[in-house]
Amino acid sequence: MTTLKDPPQAADDHADLWLTPGELASWLSVVRLITRLPWAIDAQLQRDADLSMTEYMAMAMLAEAPDRTLRMSRLAEMTSVSLSRLSHLVKRLESRGYARREPDPVDGRFTNAGLLPAGMRKLEEAAPGHVALVRHLMVDNLSAERLRRLGQDAERIVQRIDSPAR
Amino acid sequence: MTTLKDPPQAADDHADLWLTPGELASWLSVVRLITRLPWAIDAQLQRDADLSMTEYMAMAMLAEAPDRTLRMSRLAEMTSVSLSRLSHLVKRLESRGYARREPDPVDGRFTNAGLLPAGMRKLEEAAPGHVALVRHLMVDNLSAERLRRLGQDAERIVQRIDSPAR
DNA sequence: GAGTTTGACTTGACGGTTCAAGTGAATCAG
DNA sequence: CTGATTCACTTGAACCGTCAAGTCAAACTC
Numbered sequence: 001m002t003t004l005k006d007p008p009q010a011a012d013d014h015a016d017l018w019l020t021p022g023e024l025a026s027w028l029s030v031v032r033l034i035t036r037l038p039w040a041i042d043a044q045l046q047r048d049a050d051l052s053m054t055e056y057m058a059m060a061m062l063a064e065a066p067d068r069t070l071r072m073s074r075l076a077e078m079t080s081v082s083l084s085r086l087s088h089l090v091k092r093l094e095s096r097g098y099a100r101r102e103p104d105p106v107d108g109r110f111t112n113a114g115l116l117p118a119g120m121r122k123l124e125e126a127a128p129g130h131v132a133l134v135r136h137l138m139v140d141n142l143s144a145e146r147l148r149r150l151g152q153d154a155e156r157i158v159q160r161i162d163s164p165a166r
Numbered sequence: 167m168t169t170l171k172d173p174p175q176a177a178d179d180h181a182d183l184w185l186t187p188g189e190l191a192s193w194l195s196v197v198r199l200i201t202r203l204p205w206a207i208d209a210q211l212q213r214d215a216d217l218s219m220t221e222y223m224a225m226a227m228l229a230e231a232p233d234r235t236l237r238m239s240r241l242a243e244m245t246s247v248s249l250s251r252l253s254h255l256v257k258r259l260e261s262r263g264y265a266r267r268e269p270d271p272v273d274g275r276f277t278n279a280g281l282l283p284a285g286m287r288k289l290e291e292a293a294p295g296h297v298a299l300v301r302h303l304m305v306d307n308l309s310a311e312r313l314r315r316l317g318q319d320a321e322r323i324v325q326r327i328d329s330p331a332r
Numbered sequence: 333g334a335g336t337t338t339g340a341c342t343t344g345a346c347g348g349t350t351c352a353a354g355t356g357a358a359t360c361a362g
Numbered sequence: 363c364t365g366a367t368t369c370a371c372t373t374g375a376a377c378c379g380t381c382a383a384g385t386c387a388a389a390c391t392c
Contacts, residue, residue, distance in 0.1 A: 025317060034200045134193055150196065161202050
């Protein structure tokens with residue numbers, strides 16, 4: 001789908017012009033991946049633990065941070081979400097008793113988010129099912145070499161996304 | 167981050183247990199990709215054309231379909247969205263004058279969605295900027311071979327997502 | 333061929349995300 | 363040392379996606 005050949009004499013126009021058929025096919029596969037993979041991960045976590053992927057990731061990052069605590073801004077970049085979104089998200093975690101927030105005593109502009117014991121338990125309870133799915137879809141589905149390269153390519157694209165130019 | 171070694175004697179627990187450090191790193195890179203790439207694509211389309219990626223994709227699929235028309239259910243699977251979501255989405259496109267809906271005259275259970283001329287113009291206007299970004303982030307950023315393999319891996323994962331088991 | 337079932341959507345309410353504006357703490361400028 | 367600015371969030375409204383329930387048309391079922 002979305003096959004396009006020659007830019008200049010544009011006789012065949014549809015969606016993604018000016019990509020070769022092969023490039024287009026690869027791109028559309030990636031689009032399907034970035035659409036469905038989050039959906040699949042979310043669905044499992046939602047069903048089994050009533051958590052979104054972002055909530056899980058945020059709790060996981062907190063869990064391994066020193067003192068299970070991180071600044072909101074740091075946590076936001078680690079989880080690739082906006083500060084606003086994180087603020088709402090942590091407020092929800094807080095209301096569920098999984099996390100806690102307090103202004104940094106040293107510099108009052110910072111807010112430190114910490115994972116509470118109940119949050120840690122929730123995470124430990126959710127982890128096996130989540131990991132099993134990741135294993136099923138990714139780790140056991142690709143050779144070690146291809147998984148490694150996939151990670152590299154992903155990282156390369158992400159770096160370009162938040163590189164200055166553009 | 168999220169380094170975990172040995173499952174049995176679980177001394178180090180955080181997020182993703184029972185993945186080797188390498189597997190975890192690859193997975194986290196992919197998580198960043200599936201989080202930020204949609205965001206980047208959406209941001210460009212939103213800014214330059216006031217369209218979401220899903221809206222763009224749906225219009226693109228319609229544009230290259232025969233008679234610029236597709237059944238809702240077919241369009242839903244082509245764009246990887248639920249029928250419900252597509253219904254809302256097409257209703258919005260309809261209200262903007264980009265698309266049109268009508269029950270299939272042959273079998274009234276189907277609804278055919280069609281792209282209107284204004285939608286086609288909108289798409290043609292949005293395409294160059296969108297394609298340029300895809301080129302910048304993906305096509306020009308990876309070798310042809312790696313792009314091809316990335317597409318293959320993506321497809322393999324997607325297939326496992328909607329494979330019966332699990 | 334009336335009643336049930338199935339298929340293909342549509343709708344509305346709810347909840348999460350985004351965006352713009354606001355708050356309050358530190359820092360800088362004179 | 364005071365007023366403006368910058369930082370690091372927080373808030374609220376608008377918008378979008380999801381989920382459950384509803385609609386309406388065809389296809390069985392007896």
